[in-house]
Amino acid sequence: MTGNAAxxxxxxxxxxxxxxxxxxxxxxxxxxxxxxxxxxDVAVHKGLPEVRVVQFDRRQEGGGxxxxxxxxxxxxASGEC
Numbered sequence: 857m858t859g860n861a862a863x864x865x866x867x868x869x870x871x872x873x874x875x876x877x878x879x880x881x882x883x884x885x886x887x888x889x890x891x892x893x894x895x896x897d898v899a900v901h902k903g904l905p906e907v908r909v910v911q912f913d914r915r916q917e918g919g920g921x922x923x924x925x926x927x928x929x930x931x932x933a934s935g936e937c
Contacts, residue, residue, distance in 0.1 A: 864906050865906045865907065867906075868902075868903040868904075868906035868907045869903060869907060870932075871902040871903055872899050872900055872902050872903045872907065873899075874902075875898060875899040875902040876895050876898070876899035879894070879895055879898045879899065880895060
């Protein structure tokens with residue numbers, strides 16, 4: 857992967873993170889809470905086209921296929937997780 861391609865992928869995951877955090881923050885402010893599936897639904901498509909999304913249903917996820925998205929935030933200022 858070239859440096860330019862890597863930068864595009866990093867930016868794509870950044871878009872996913874921002875969308876997820878905005879959704880969670882908004883839900884928290886209104887004291888409605890949020891669910892993992894909802895966060896995934898509103899955020900992962902923001903990474904397209906660099907990050908391909910594969911949809912799983914609950915049966916697939918629970919049946920050993922595994923479909924959880926690993927939410928791992930990196931702080932751009934400090935580089936800490």
